[in-house]
Each structure stands twice: as C-alpha cells, then as structure tokens.
Amino acid sequence: PHGEIHVQKRDRDTLEDLSGVTFQLTAKEDIYSLDGRNTLLYKKDEAVSMDISENGYYVTNELGEIHISGLPLGKYELKEVQELEGYVKNNKVYDIDLSYDHTDKIIYSKELDILNKKTATEISKVDATNEKELEGAKLSLRDEEGNVVEEWTSTKDVHIIRGLVSGKKYILHEDLAPLGYATASDVTFTVNEDGSVTKVKMKDEITKVDISKVDATTGKEIEGAKLTLKDKETGEVVESWTSGKEPHRIEGLTVSKTYVLHEDLAPAGYNVASDVEFTISDTGEVQKVVMKDEAKPVVVKTGDDSNISFYVAMGMFALGLIVCFYAKRKYGEKNDK
Structure with missing residues (x-):
C-alpha cells in the first residue's frame, strides 16, 4: 500500500x-x-x-x-x-x-x-479638521520604484485596493486636491504581513485666509469698514462683511486662484483704500492679507468762525455809514450852491 x-x-x-x-x-x-x-x-x-x-x-x-x-x-x-x-x-x-x-x-x-485571500488596503482621504471622507481628490498609488499601481478619484467611501504585496512599501500621492483644500504631502506605508487590513489615511487641510483692515500709520485693526471679496476672473462676490477688532477669516478659497479685496465704504475719518489682489498659495497654513486705510487730514481752526463773521458784518456796516455820510454831505453842498 x-x-x-x-x-x-x-x-x-x-x-x-x-x-x-x-x-x-x-x-x-x-x-x-x-x-x-x-x-x-x-x-x-x-x-x-x-x-x-x-x-x-x-x-x-x-x-x-x-x-x-x-x-x-x-x-x-x-x-x-x-x-x-x-x-x-x-x-x-x-x-x-x-x-x-x-x-x-x-x-x-x-x-x-x-x-x-488577497491583502486588503483601505485608503481614506479626509478633511484634517473633522476627518470626514472628502470627494473629488485625484489620487495615485506608486510602488518604491515609482511605478503607478492604481489611480482613482476619492468619494464619500473608503477606497479599497486588494492584492498589494505584503511587507512592501507604497507611496500614496495626491495629484489634485478638492476645491478649497491644499495638496497633502505624500504618505508612505507598508502592507501588513499578518493578514490584517492595512489602513492608510491622508488628511487635507482647508485653505485659510485672515484679512486685516488696518490704520496705515498704526497698523491696528479698524472697525466699521464695509468690505467685499470677489473672484478676479469671474467677478463673482465670494463674501461681504464689516471689519471688526480682529482679522476676518475666510476658509475654502481655491488654490492658485486670484481674488480682489474691495472697500465699499471706509470708516469715518478714513479714505477708501485701493483694491488689494492676492492669490491663494497651496498650503494649509493661515495666509494673511492686509488692506491699509489712510486717515483724512485734519483742518486746524485759528479762531472762532462766529467772531470773524461778527467783525466782518460790523466792518461792512461802518463802511455803509461812511458812504451815506459822504453822499449826504455832497448833496447838501450842492443845494447851498
């Protein structure tokens, strides 16, 4: 046998x-x-x-x-x-x-x-603040040699890739961030060798801009200016607000797009400032934009306007009396003749 x-x-x-x-x-x-x-x-x-x-x-x-x-x-x-x-x-x-x-x-x-079973890798593209899945990011996965393994656009769901090699390193790259977000740095990871699901998370920071309306001389924030932000290319109004004691923050402006900051009405005692143009950089750091207002010149008074008017009136009255006196005197001399 x-x-x-x-x-x-x-x-x-x-x-x-x-x-x-x-x-x-x-x-x-x-x-x-x-x-x-x-x-x-x-x-x-x-x-x-x-x-x-x-x-x-x-x-x-x-x-x-x-x-x-x-x-x-x-x-x-x-x-x-x-x-x-x-x-x-x-x-x-x-x-x-x-x-x-x-x-x-x-x-x-x-x-x-x-x-x-094939290896399973879950890739999440999330908002850095609330960690919710972000739609619209164009992503690619490369191996250590730079070869593209897979390309896709993020959705509301986690993206699953099966069949990556256990123990091997891969690089997750963001080719294009969703509108209003800065491009994330590459994420390098190694596929788990124990058979467990490999979980990878890439976080995107939303763009942040602080807009300051300040006194051109002191550099301090000025309250009460009515401001408007527009898309330079389309002219579309993005936001309107009145300046306060702190810079005004706007989030989610599009990277590489140019915007125009316009002052609709200056605070009392200030001249309206010229428009300020700025372009959003590809970063999650806070970007700063400053618009300066020049104060109107102050007119210095040398005396009381009411006293000047009084003296002018008195002078005119006296001049009138003199004219009448001489006119009457000439009329009298003519009659005597």
Missing part, C-alpha cells in the same frame, strides 16, 4: 485556481517501510521528495493543483512556504495522517482544498 496527497489551491473570494504556489512536505514522525524489514525511510522533520521534487518542495500547476503519490504510509506535515504576490501568507501547517490501519486498502489518500 502507499499514500497519495492531492492539493487544490484557490482564491478565497473568486475561487480562481492559483498556480505557482510553493509547498513543502516533511515527515511528522520517523517513517519505516512495511515490507517486514522495517527500514527507516524518513526521519522526523526530514523533507519528503517524490518524483521531480527537491528538498520536499512542490509547486501548484496551472490548475492550482499538486499531486504527490507513492508515499510510504505514515504521518506528514504540509505547509505553504511561498505565496503568490498580493496574497496573505498562509502560516497554517496541515497534518496529514496516512498511517497503516491494518486493512487491505491499497491507496491511502488525503485531499486538501486550500483557499488564500
């Missing part, structure tokens, strides 16, 4: 046959011949090679199968020693008992249907 082992290797999710997976067969105990001579054939833990196998290694064929026949009866161990790239390593050791049971059976067989 002799033993046979049949292995079928498949993908756990698709049931696709997996070729090229390497297993090793070893003796779990000392195995002796049953021909009456009791010859030691294999020592415990010794590799068992049949046919063209060397050092007990067997590789699944194009149908995902391994056939081992002609084995002496006894107990064996079979383990996977080289998985396919992208699959989780299978560390299970399979005990195979082909021991003689004192029957007239000629063939002792063992069949194994072994399923392997």
